[in-house]
Amino acid sequence: xxxxxxxxxxxxxRFDGRVAIVTGSGRGLGREYALALAARGARVVVNGxxxxxxxxxxxxxxxxxxxxGEALALIGSVTDPHWCEEMAARAKERWGRIDILVNxxxxxxxxxxxxxxxxxxxxxxxxxxxxxxxxxxxxWATMRDQQYxxxxxxxxxxxxxxxxxxxxxxxxxxxxxxxMNTLGIEGAPKNVHVNCFAPAGVSRMNQSILTAHEKAVLxxxxxxxxxxxxxxxxxxxxxxxxxxxxxxxxxxxxxxxGRLLDEGSAEELARxxxxxxxxxxxxxxxDMRAQVANEMKHWPAPAGD
Numbered sequence: 001x002x003x004x005x006x007x008x009x010x011x012x013x014r015f016d017g018r019v020a021i022v023t024g025s026g027r028g029l030g031r032e033y034a035l036a037l038a039a040r041g042a043r044v045v046v047n048g049x050x051x052x053x054x055x056x057x058x059x060x061x062x063x064x065x066x067x068x069g070e071a072l073a074l075i076g077s078v079t080d081p082h083w084c085e086e087m088a089a090r091a092k093e094r095w096g097r098i099d100i101l102v103n104x105x106x107x108x109x110x111x112x113x114x115x116x117x118x119x120x121x122x123x124x125x126x127x128x129x130x131x132x133x134x135x136x137x138x139x140w141a142t143m144r145d146q147q148y149x150x151x152x153x154x155x156x157x158x159x160x161x162x163x164x165x166x167x168x169x170x171x172x173x174x175x176x177x178x179x180m181n182t183l184g185i186e187g188a189p190k191n192v193h194v195n196c197f198a199p200a201g202v203s204r205m206n207q208s209i210l211t212a213h214e215k216a217v218l219x220x221x222x223x224x225x226x227x228x229x230x231x232x233x234x235x236x237x238x239x240x241x242x243x244x245x246x247x248x249x250x251x252x253x254x255x256x257x258g259r260l261l262d263e264g265s266a267e268e269l270a271r272x273x274x275x276x277x278x279x280x281x282x283x284x285x286x287d288m289r290a291q292v293a294n295e296m297k298h299w300p301a302p303a304g305d
Contacts, residue, residue, distance in 0.1 A: 013232045015042035019095045023047045023078050023135060024105030026056030029201050029220050033102050034060055036224035043070040045091045050075035078105045078131030088138035098139045100231045102152045103132040110165040121168045128172035149192035152230045153180050156198050160251050184238035185287055193237040195230045199223040200244025217245040254282035260298035
């Protein structure tokens, strides 16, 4: 288990007494997340499917234990809701609570849209979206009852900006933004914060398309601070954080102020599209009602209302 640097100018982020579940954590970025949380005191469930047959999940758990931490390797697929419930139950039975869920499990089946099969699209959605739902559902009641929880959904710039050949993956990752926003609204009164992290780090999914220089810069361990922050007590709520190579950014979903059409025609909409698209004074919506409020501002309420 790796040591962590002390936070300059303040208290280090710690997870003593906290329990974390990290899916897909037998290797790659998930492994880095599990090790980073454990290094700061978290007791960690290391989860994976075990299909590689190399005992990777047990290896990560053992690495944590050798470093003085506590870890439990649990093998099962996030596509199975009953397994997700069992995983949560075993973590709670072992340690009495569940504080952190990092929904990291995932894979890609890249293909141009014309060649993308229904089966591959469904398989990607099943792991990334339905799997995230199953895991969040399994820990939700516990987090609400204890009035504390941090859920991190793993997004991607593929969903935020698109990527050739990644229709399935991009669709799944953007769907998680909607899940984050809604769960964040519902969880906030009980101090359950839900955020998205979009990492750029070397993994099995991207190593074949990265240059040697990109691989050197985008080392997997350099994205771990993003997970540490979003899993901490200081975590914001309903934020899309991006990170890679030690640099971090924030992505936003915003609404323009818009314009009220004079004629109300499609032709006028086409003529004024650039004006409607003006991003000056963008709105950051609190929820879906922001759209209605933004549109109703053009129509003052009748006198007496």
